[in-house]
Amino acid sequence: MALTFAVTPRTQVSALKSPRKRALRRNLTGWAFAGPATLIVIGLSIFPAVWAFFISRAKWNGIAPATQVGWRNYRLLVQDPDMIAATKHTLLLTALFVPGSIILGIVIAIALNQKIRLIGFYRTCIFVPYVASAAATGILAGFVFNPQFGVANDLLRHLGIPQQQFLESQHQAIYIICLIALWGEVGFTTVIYLAALQDIPRDLVEAARMDGASPWRVFRHVTLPELRPVTVFAAIWQTITAMQLFDLIYTTTRGGPLNSTQTIVYYIYELAFQTQRLGYGAAAAYLLFIVTLLLSLLVIWYSRRRGSEVF
Numbered sequence: 445m446a447l448t449f450a451v452t453p454r455t456q457v458s459a460l461k462s463p464r465k466r467a468l469r470r471n472l473t474g475w476a477f478a479g480p481a482t483l484i485v486i487g488l489s490i491f492p493a494v495w496a497f498f499i500s501r502a503k504w505n506g507i508a509p510a511t512q513v514g515w516r517n518y519r520l521l522v523q524d525p526d527m528i529a530a531t532k533h534t535l536l537l538t539a540l541f542v543p544g545s546i547i548l549g550i551v552i553a554i555a556l557n558q559k560i561r562l563i564g565f566y567r568t569c570i571f572v573p574y575v576a577s578a579a580a581t582g583i584l585a586g587f588v589f590n591p592q593f594g595v596a597n598d599l600l601r602h603l604g605i606p607q608q609q610f611l612e613s614q615h616q617a618i619y620i621i622c623l624i625a626l627w628g629e630v631g632f633t634t635v636i637y638l639a640a641l642q643d644i645p646r647d648l649v650e651a652a653r654m655d656g657a658s659p660w661r662v663f664r665h666v667t668l669p670e671l672r673p674v675t676v677f678a679a680i681w682q683t684i685t686a687m688q689l690f691d692l693i694y695t696t697t698r699g700g701p702l703n704s705t706q707t708i709v710y711y712i713y714e715l716a717f718q719t720q721r722l723g724y725g726a727a728a729a730y731l732l733f734i735v736t737l738l739l740s741l742l743v744i745w746y747s748r749r750r751g752s753e754v755f
Contacts, residue, residue, distance in 0.1 A: 500726035510723070517727035527728060529703060530711040533618060537707065538686040540622045541629075545682050546675060548626065549633025554663075556634065557641045567638070574631030582695030585624045586611070611697055614704045621705055625692055629685060633678050640674040641667070676747040680740045687736050708732050 500517055504510035521527050556567050573581065588595050589610035597607045611617050644667065652662045690709040693699060699706035699714070706714075708728065716725030 496726045497730060499723055500730050502723045504723045505720040506722050507720075513723070517724050518731065520724070521728055521731060526703070526706075526711060527708075530706050530708045533705060534687055534689075534707045534709075536618060537622055537625075537689065538683060540619070541625055541686040542679055542682045544622070544626050545630055545633050546678055548630045549637045549678065550671070552630065552634045553637035553641055554667075556638055570634050571631040573628045574635075576628070578628060578691040579695050581624060581628045582692045585620075586696055589620055612701055614701050617697055617701060617705045621689075621692060621696065624696070625686070625689060628692070629682065633682065636674055636678060637671065640671050644670045672747070676743060680743050683739055683743070684736055687732065687739075 499510070501512060501514055502510040503513050503517075552570060556563060556570065560566075591597060591607065591609050591612055594610070596610060600607055609616060610620050648666050648670075649662060652666050657665070687707075688709055689707055690713065693705055693707055693710045694713075697705045699710050709732070712725045712728045712732070715721045715728060
């Protein structure tokens with residue numbers, strides 16, 4: 445004997461409402477967790493960024509009422525010799541730092557990917573400088589590269605090489621800053637390359653070796669193509685890091701000697717907090733943001749053209 449159940453219209457409506465209620469409950473629960481963090485992000489980043497844009501179109505010292513000047517601050521920045529010099533220093537630092545961190549990251553990651561004793565200790569030693577604050581790194585580097593009693597000159601003296609001025613030399617300071625930045629940041633690229641190397645299928649490497657490929661050919665034709673998306677990410681990240689370098693400059697040279705290490709971010713700091721030209725400094729910050737965004741988009745476009753999808 446078959447049993448049949450009659451489905452009333454009220455039952456159909458309640459059945460339709462039940463999934464909707466569950467979906468609404470899930471959404472409300474999600475926003476209950478994400479809402480406070482979203483408000484903090486908006487309050488501490490998006491709102492100040494929008495406010496800084498309005499400040500960049502004004503002449504303001506932070507105390508007296510602001511005077512609207514339109515796009516005058518941006519026009520003056522393009523002709524500002526100090527801004528041009530800071531831009532050159534920043535681009536030089538970026539051109540040295542980004543390829544150096546990527547190359548060193550790949551080389552060290554390959555070395556740490558081998559099966560050797562105390563490998564965990566070596567990996568920790570590489571990553572520790574990245575965990576340490578840039579301010580502490582800068583203070584330590586100030587002692588190491590001190591021309592009078594620094595460890596670096598002691599080493600050169602034992603090797604029979606003339607002593608150098610390092611951070612007190614107008615021609616050497618920017619390169620020493622790059623070297624210090626590499627020491628502090630190479631742990632980051634090493635870790636992400638190490639993770640990428642461990643994700644490469646073993647079958648590809650073994651197949652290449654069975655076909656008679658040398659270690660160099662395996663690295664060039666198998667390993668490097670597999671690392672290309674990670675390289676694009678590292679290039680973008682390290683470019684942003686180099687163009688926003690401030691704390692290392694502040695704790696070592698303060699932009700000297702003779703402004704030879706004055707980067708864009710440090711120049712913005714001087715404009716806003718030392719000369720109280722907040723509108724002019726905000727305009728410089730927005731120009732830096734635009735340049736960084738364009739460089740990042742250029743790297744992404746080039747990577748997609750070469751077939752490396754990361755985003």
